[in-house]
Amino acid sequence: MATSEIHVSVHDVHKHYGKFIALDGVSFEIPRGETFALLGPNGAGKSTMIEILEGYRDRTSGDALVLGVDPEHGGLDWKARLGIVLQSSGESGNVTVREQLTHFAGLYPNPRDVEATIAAVGLTAQAKTRIKALSGGQRRRVDVALGVIGRPELLFLDEPTTGFDPEARREFWDLILELKREGTTIILTTHYLDEAAQLGDRAGIIAAGKLLTIGRINEIGGADARIPIVKWRDANGPQEHRTTQPAEFVTRLFGQVGIEPEGLEIIRPSLEDIYLSLVGTNAAAAPSPDVQAQASTPPETSLV
Amino acid sequence: MNAMTLGLKRASYETRVYFRQGDTIFFTFLFPIVMLSIFSVAFSAGGNVGTNPDGSGGITQAAYYLPGMVAAGILLSGVQNLAVDIAMERGDGTLKRLSGTPLPVFSYFLGKIGQVLITSLLQVIALLVVARVAFNVELPTDGGRWLTFAWVYLLGIMTSAVLGIALSRIPRTGKSATAVIIPIVLILQFISGVYLAFSMLPVWLQNVASFFPLKWMAQGMRSVFLPDNFAQMETDGVWGLPAVALALGIWLVLGLVAARYTFRWIRKDT
Numbered sequence A: 001m002a003t004s005e006i007h008v009s010v011h012d013v014h015k016h017y018g019k020f021i022a023l024d025g026v027s028f029e030i031p032r033g034e035t036f037a038l039l040g041p042n043g044a045g046k047s048t049m050i051e052i053l054e055g056y057r058d059r060t061s062g063d064a065l066v067l068g069v070d071p072e073h074g075g076l077d078w079k080a081r082l083g084i085v086l087q088s089s090g091e092s093g094n095v096t097v098r099e100q101l102t103h104f105a106g107l108y109p110n111p112r113d114v115e116a117t118i119a120a121v122g123l124t125a126q127a128k129t130r131i132k133a134l135s136g137g138q139r140r141r142v143d144v145a146l147g148v149i150g151r152p153e154l155l156f157l158d159e160p161t162t163g164f165d166p167e168a169r170r171e172f173w174d175l176i177l178e179l180k181r182e183g184t185t186i187i188l189t190t191h192y193l194d195e196a197a198q199l200g201d202r203a204g205i206i207a208a209g210k211l212l213t214i215g216r217i218n219e220i221g222g223a224d225a226r227i228p229i230v231k232w233r234d235a236n237g238p239q240e241h242r243t244t245q246p247a248e249f250v251t252r253l254f255g256q257v258g259i260e261p262e263g264l265e266i267i268r269p270s271l272e273d274i275y276l277s278l279v280g281t282n283a284a285a286a287p288s289p290d291v292q293a294q295a296s297t298p299p300e301t302s303l304v
Numbered sequence B: 001m002n003a004m005t006l007g008l009k010r011a012s013y014e015t016r017v018y019f020r021q022g023d024t025i026f027f028t029f030l031f032p033i034v035m036l037s038i039f040s041v042a043f044s045a046g047g048n049v050g051t052n053p054d055g056s057g058g059i060t061q062a063a064y065y066l067p068g069m070v071a072a073g074i075l076l077s078g079v080q081n082l083a084v085d086i087a088m089e090r091g092d093g094t095l096k097r098l099s100g101t102p103l104p105v106f107s108y109f110l111g112k113i114g115q116v117l118i119t120s121l122l123q124v125i126a127l128l129v130v131a132r133v134a135f136n137v138e139l140p141t142d143g144g145r146w147l148t149f150a151w152v153y154l155l156g157i158m159t160s161a162v163l164g165i166a167l168s169r170i171p172r173t174g175k176s177a178t179a180v181i182i183p184i185v186l187i188l189q190f191i192s193g194v195y196l197a198f199s200m201l202p203v204w205l206q207n208v209a210s211f212f213p214l215k216w217m218a219q220g221m222r223s224v225f226l227p228d229n230f231a232q233m234e235t236d237g238v239w240g241l242p243a244v245a246l247a248l249g250i251w252l253v254l255g256l257v258a259a260r261y262t263f264r265w266i267r268k269d270t
Helices: A048-055 A097-105 A116-120 A138-149 A164-180 A195-200 A244-255 A272-281 B003-018 B021-043 B060-093 B093-101 B105-135 B144-166 B175-193 B205-211 B212-226 B226-231 B242-260
Strands: A006-017 A019-031 A035-039 A061-066 A082-085 A154-158 A184-191 A202-207 A212-218 A229-234 A237-242 A262-267
Touching: A006 A048, A019 A048, A019 A061, A019 A184, A019 A202, A019 A212, A019 B226, A035 A048, A035 A164, A035 A195, A035 B105, A048 A061, A048 A184, A082 A138, A082 B144, A097 A116, A097 A138, A097 B003, A116 A138, A116 A202, A116 A262, A138 A154, A138 A164, A164 A184, A195 A272, A202 A272, A212 A272, A229 A244, A244 A262, A244 B060, A244 B205, B021 B060, B021 B105, B060 B144, B060 B175, B060 B212, B144 B212, B144 B242, B175 B205, B175 B212, B205 B212, B212 B242
Parallel strands: A035 A184, A035 A202, A082 A154, A154 A184
Antiparallel strands: A006 A019, A006 A061, A202 A212, A229 A237, A229 A262
């Protein structure tokens, strides 16, 4: 693949703060047009990684190229090709939504239409409202609008939908899917695994500064982690069985017991299930006591 | 998009934002006007300043304090306004966001300096109007004095603006910005002949004040607004305009160099 087709390449990047190791040899590549989700618990190094790529932080060692440029030496032409939605902002917001977007559009050589962008983030009714008067979720949408106003080739989204209500999140997904169709390369960090599954082509899971796994959303964690789970309840309490042929298993189960098994479920592990098993936080996030009892089992056989 | 055009866009944006901040309007824009009013009213019982031995002549308290307040306004609009504003912008994420856009640092500076120039001109005009209308202060009528006003003002406001940018590096956080900057500015006003007559200060304090630009701005403005015979109250008995130009020129260059080499969009790795 030609270099110009690789929008982000990271090789063996380390970042140390004194003795604390924030990133410990991370490597990955993101081709043009891909949406890549970087997942991991708080403090895992996601934001450090993203900020190194955005040019906000310098790495301790290793190589990084973003749109063919070392982000530590990215100039204005390079910045014009990026869109950055930072994690949070506390700006005073004494300008209206429209004023802010018009001003930022003026900083880029080939910006998006201001009104269309306001509409795309669902703020048409608030266009004349000062940003400080908006709700948290609405301010976040302004952040997203400012991130895309310059028609970026590469868009960074650092926890973009924190504080959104479910409907706003759906609308945001539609916006991002539209940007994907236009060919924008997107790097996304999020705590919402359904969001990563909806938007992402590939994902990487990072914990304690290391990339644990990387792959297509529907393959990440390996085939074993995706084996469906059949759950039911009998006289001995909750039961479960992992099998690649759940229908056949349920048929056999019905033949054995002769009655409809109580609480029968067939579960295909979601990205969230796989993620939790990989980062080993299943104990904290387990929804029911029987699953908590399994917390000490190795991640491969863990059910949640 | 060239850096100049972007700078003008920034100046218009910055000026609009300036007038939407209530605390800035009071503590920077209106402050000298409020102080002039208070001093003029409070000290009016003291009679005129610089009277003849028989008590006649002299100028009103308002006329006497006007040049100091003009100088204070220049300092506030430049140093206090920008040092606090930029430190807060660094603290609240404004600068981080801007540094992720293709906005040149030069254009950002231009926007700030443009905002300072526009707001401080409006401030000076408001101050002169209040002095003339509310306190009946006679303003100079000859062109030579206004020419002096023009260069002292321009040199003063440019120096104040670049020093404000340079000082914005000192507060560690946006929240501490006012606590760090305002005392510096306030002390300078007390020792530089704004609130207290400079000639009343002990010589050593006058010497300390002479290291800083406000003393020179106030002296330059006194030469514009006070009668010629007041020059004898100056340190050397003359207005000393060449020294004013030299001192402000040195501070302008120092400020430019400091602003240019110390400015960072963000503090990396904190």
